[in-house]
Amino acid sequence: MPDDPELIPTELVGPEPALWMPARQLVWAPEPRSRRSLLVAIGLFALTAFSTLAAGAQFAAAYAANMSPGFDRFFADYFRPFAEPRLFLSGIPFAVTLLGILLAHELGHFFACRRYDIAATYPYFIPAPTLIGTLGAFIRIRSPIFNRRALFDMALAGPLVGFVIAVPAFAIAILFSKVVPASDASSLVFGQPLIETLLELMLRPGVPAAHLLLHPVGRAAWVGLFATALNLLPAGQLDGGHILYAVASERHRRISFAVAILLVPLAVKFWAGWLVWAVLLIAIGFRHPPLIDRWEPLGRTRRILSGVALSIFILCFMPAPFVV
Helix, strand or coil: CCCCCCCCCCCCCCCCCCCHHHHHHHCECCCCHHHHHHHHHHHHHHHHHHHHHHHHHHHHHHHHCCCCCHHHHHHHHHHHHHHCCHHHHHHHHHHHHHHHHHHHHHHHHHHHHHHHHCECCCCEEEEEECCCCEEEEEEEECCCCEHHHHHHHHHHHHHHHHHHHHHHHHHHHHHHEEEEECCCCCCCCEECCCHCCCHHHHHHHCCCCCEEEEHHHHHHHHHHHHHHHHCCCCCCCCHHHHHHHHHHHHHHHHHHHHHHHHHHHHHHHHCCCHHHHHHHHHHHHCCCCCCECCCCCCHHHHHHHHHHHHHHHHHHHCCCEEEE
């Protein structure tokens, strides 16, 4: 997910413009990315590869035992692959799928930024000994964004590409998933987004969702879809907030505030994690950095694509992503 844009003007290219020169004629020189930042990005990616392989090994072990992953032994066994490296091999399907989806998401932002000469860092991954082995990835924007079209395309590119990669992976995983008797033994139940329900109805008709043990590739795709839903929340400076600002900047602050407030009853009713997101949105604030040219209209095609973004959000969103 892109970080909030730091609107620091870089040096102008060519002769200094006259005061009356229209804003659209200003050319901003993107700050060059250093070799050090590339090495940092590669190093973080390598560390995240190991942490997701370790998490994937736990998903693979649970799948081999015909069990859903749970908290009871997950973290106790998380570091076993570091002592027995052969166990990393079983985590490859999960890790490759998850890293592929996250990388596709961030590269969508990255190349959209390059198209519009927006200075942005390389994608940075965050390794962590969590249930999925990572806390996600981000890029940092370091130059102004010119107009609504550039903001919209940059914001939509990540979730759209990630979704396009995650859905086929999910479909393949559903086809190869096991049908096992329903069990209450697991301490963790994953929610079911609408896209998963639709894919199961099409690919495994007649199989109750509770009896379908999802392949680790599908669990990685599930994480990718969940991350897509989080990023598309229409608030603040999330991808969905950028899209909202591009479409209706005058309503951005009010809708962002409303989304933060609506997350509170969701936290009470379904998943306590929504409270964390509500606090984060309020802490970051609802002000969006201004565009250089905020008057140029977005255009009909991109307004239609904003409906596509909303549809993706609906397909991926889960009121209760986790039940412990």
